[in-house]
Amino acid sequence: MKSSVKNNGDKSGKTSSDRFAIYAAVVVLVFFGIVTYFIYQSRMPGKNDAELSYVELKQTIVNDQGMVARLAVTVQVNNGDEGWLSDNEEQLNAQFKKELTSIDLSSLRTKEGFVELQDELKRRFNLVFKTDKIQAVMVTEILLQDQR
Template sequence: MKPEQKATKKDLSKAGSDRFAMYAAVVVLLFFCAVAFFIYVGRNAKNDANISYLELKKSYVNDQGLVGRLMVSIQVNQGDESWLDDNKAILNEQFQKELTVIDLETLRTKEGILELQDELRRKFNQVLKTDKIEAVMVTEVLLQDQRIE
């Protein structure tokens, strides 16, 4: 064998290993693209319950030293999302108004929270002259007693 032929064989084997690395990289890239696609499709699956939610702004209220932080979500049927987005400002404003008249002490019990949820649903539907709001769910309640005794 001539020295020129040896160099050519080395170049060929090097070129072959470079191609293998490129093919391996393409296969790995395709695998990760497929995984990303299935994750995307899984997260954007159809809403089987046909329900949409809107979370109102977190609100604070101080009732003579008893401080409360509340957050609620509003549930409507799917298809009413645009109506819900259009009325988001009104709902946030009404939520603030309702917090000024509630007794925070009642929120220490499960019955008090359920009563608040029912009252908010009724008031929101009444103010907006509709029945699209299916439920109001209290998603966060934090009460802190800062009264000096």
């Protein structure tokens, strides 16, 4: 009889230690789950730390005396101005096409000409729309082809 009592005592001790191991594993898994969630939230691609908004204008093709260029630009504004940006997107597209007719396409072959185009578009857009909301105009696509 003594041996059977001893076995029951061992079984209850094993059961409580098995439960402790399960509880400890659950706590560790929950902890790692919470840590993973916060790491994911801090690196979410939708998070905009710079507080900027963008709109890409329609791709435009220009033919200037045998030199053909295909350009697309993105306009950048501060987060509070995204409403203005979406309201004026169509006018910005029209102005972009108009501005491209007055540039020298061969100047886009140099880095200086490229940067000058971006700065000039920003200046002209702000001037035409009588605002200072446009922070930058970035060329996102360019293809130059000389057909002479």
